[in-house]
Amino acid sequence: MTPAELSAALRALLTDAVDDGTLPLSPADLPATVTVERPRSREHGDWATNVAMQLGKKAGMSPRALAELLQARLLALPGVSAVEVAGPGFLNITLDAAAAGELARTVVEAGTGFGRNETLAGQRINLEFVSANPTGPIHIGGVRWAAVGDSLARMLEASGAQVTREYYFNDHGAQIDRFARSLLARAKGEEAPEDGYGGQYISEIAEAVTERRRAEGLPAPLTLPQDEAQEVFRAVGVDLMFTEIKERLHQFGVDFDVYFHEDSLHSSGAVERAVARLRELGHIFEAEGATWLRTTDFGDDKDRVILKSDGHAAYIAGDLAYYLDKRERGFDRVIIMLGADHHGYIGRMMAMCAAFGDTPHVNLEILIGQLVNLVREGQPVRMSKRAGTVVTIDDLVDAVGVDAARYSLARSSTDSMIDLDLDLLTRASNENPVFYVQYAHARTVSVGRNAGELGVSRADGFDPALLDHTTESTLLAALGEFGRVVAQAAELREPHRVARYLEELAGAYHKWYDQRRVTPFGDEQVTDTHRTRLWLNDATRQVLANGLGLLGVSAPERM
Incomplete structure (x- = not known):
């Protein structure tokens, strides 16, 4: 019985109790759906509500009393062996x-x-992420958003949303x-302007133009x-830089x-259309020769200039037009992922x-995503040879590979600053979380291969009744949590929940593997016990592969 089936059974019991x-x-x-969760302690049963x-x-x-x-x-349901009423009214259910x-x-x-x-079925979601300026390689903060954003998109889609x-x-x-002036200066053999961009990549782009x-x-x-000349460097240089950004993201498994x-x-x-719409709604006013949006009516700390007194658009004007454009394209929800320096942006x-x-x-x-620090041999990695001032997507991928980079960036809450230990992420040990999960998948494949031979x-x-060992009930309970974790990760916009879940599942599988054999030992005959355990092994393989896929990380068959 899956958690979804148990939830539906509880909903039916409630309906019957209302009807009679x-x-x-x-x-x-x-409730439309009765929440069923795994208890923190296995002693409290398989599921609780x-x-x-x-x-x-x-x-x-x-x-x-209820x-x-x-x-x-519940005790009358087929497959339910025990139901305990705990505390003020929890129901602990054992199958x-x-x-x-x-x-x-x-x-x-x-x-x-x-x-x-299907928890998000019917929702059309526009998810905007990375959006790094086309003036240089993607730095480590943008790489975090690439990993998190793409994983979140996959989880939203897995929950029924159109993304x-x-x-x-x-x-x-x-x-x-x-950027254009920096390219022109470098082409002339001069240093970049004081407010320009440095780094080897500027010379590379200038030569490519x-x-x-x-x-x-x-x-x-x-x-x-x-x-x-400056216009040529602007048009061609931006195109070349953005082409490079798109290619690097594609290699990272992220496409838009x-x-x-x-x-x-x-x-x-x-x-102009956005300003006209807001004017119709009565939120625009003129003062000091400029056009303003009265954002203080909606909780902002001050009103905002949209069109300056010189006639030029303020930065927020583009935000207004862009948001309206997205809504007019039919999106129910607009999600924007921004860096740690954008907290003050939220109110407006x-x-x-x-x-x-x-x-x-x-x-x-x-x-809002917090900063990422890279550490090697206990020391911070502060800059790229190519970019000159920041660590880039190439630096991270060259150091640890795409899988380790994506997994490690997606496995922490975006609210938290993270330190990535490059030495750890290249180590083939259980201390390395991506290796730990990928190795569990490779082990399931190896077990299946040996079983077939x-x-x-x-x-x-x-015969599911043969799965009666404590490690088997723990592993089954972990497998049953996967759908809930995916739905919750999508609803809360927290893809790290799937990564942490996979680590728990891998741990449950490794413990089961240590105590239960799928293949016969010596001259032992093949029995339904072996065959049934193979089902459990292959179920674990499937969930590990599905979860890694949601993170954009490969599920290797050999390691």
């Missing part, structure tokens, strides 16, 4: 071995679909001008007047559905959301 008058509630009072505590007050009953009412009905063991077959037969759910991955291409503004012009039969940039150009907001009239963005008539933190969500086949028999 035992439970003085209306059907509308019942606090539904009696949720409904007791509504029903005019003590939660414990729990006792449900206890008798018999056969009912618990059936989960192994459920997982194997569901295959890659196991763990998927569009979007990259906001910052090709408008002063930073692009500084000149080479592209030569290949296209166009005049070399330095033969042009300075203004024209939409690359949205900031410049298009200003050239298409989108800014939520005020903007409310000004358009939307609900802050529902139609618009902003996730010795004549153990799932096709020849399955």
Whole structure:
């Protein structure tokens, strides 16, 4: 019996109790889904629910009395061997071995679909992440968002949402001008301007711009007047830099559905349309020769200038136009992932959301990620030889590989600053979390391969009642948690929950492996015990592979 099946059975019991008058509630009072969770202690059973505590007050009953009412009905369910009422009204449910063991077959037969759910079905979500400026390689903070953002997108999709991955291409503004001037200076053999960009990559891009012009039969940039030369370096240099960024992300396993150009907001009239919409809603005012948005009406600490007195758009004008564009494209939820230096940005963005008539933190969500520090031999790794000032995606991938980089960046809450030990992440030991999980998967494959060579086949028999050892009940309970963990990770926007779950599952599998054989020993005959354990082994393999897939990490068959 899966947690979903037990949840549905509890919902049916509640409905029956309402229908026969035992439970003085209306059907509308019942939860759509009864939450069933794994108890912290295995001594408290296989599953637990606090539904009696949720409904007791509504029903005019003590939660414990309601729990006792449900206890008798639960005991009548096939596969339930014990039900304990604990504390103020918790229900601890124990399944018999056969009912618990059936989960192994459920997982194997569901295959890659196991763990998927419909908790977010019908939601259209625009997820914007990375969005690094096309003025240099992606630094380590952007790499964290690449790993976390792509993993979150996978989990949202696994929970039924329709997700569009979007990259906001910052090709408008002063930073692009500084980039162009830096390329021009380097092409001339000069140092970059004081406010420009340094690093070896600037020389590489400058040379690539000149080479592209030569290949296209166009005049070399330095033969042009300075203004024209700078424009060439701006247009071609940004294109080359962004092409490199996209390629590096692709190699990292991250691709986007939409690359949205900031410049298009200003050239298409989108800014003017957003201002007109807000003016219609009564939130625009003029003062000091500028156009303002009255964000203080929606909790911001001060009103914001949209159009400056010189007629130029302030930065927030692009935000207004971009948010409105996303909503007009039909997205129910807009999620934006930003770096640690953007905390002060949240208030004005939520005020903007409310000004358009939307609900802050529902139609618009902003996730803030903390810093990442790299450590090697106990010392911080502070800069890249190529970028000159920061650690880049290439530095991290070259040091530990894509799998270890993605897993290690996604396994911690984005609220936490993390230190990545490069020595640890290249070590083939159980201290290395990605190795620990991947090795568990490789071990399941090895067990299955050895079983096949010795004549153990799932096709020849399955008796779930034989899965009665404590390590088997622990492993089955862990497998049963996968769907709930995926749904919760998607709902809370916390993909690290899946990584931590996989580490617990790997630990449960390794303990089971140490105490239970799938293959016969010596001259021992193959029995249903071996075949049934193979089902459990292969179920674990499937869940490990599914979970690693949600993190964008490979599930190796040999290590």
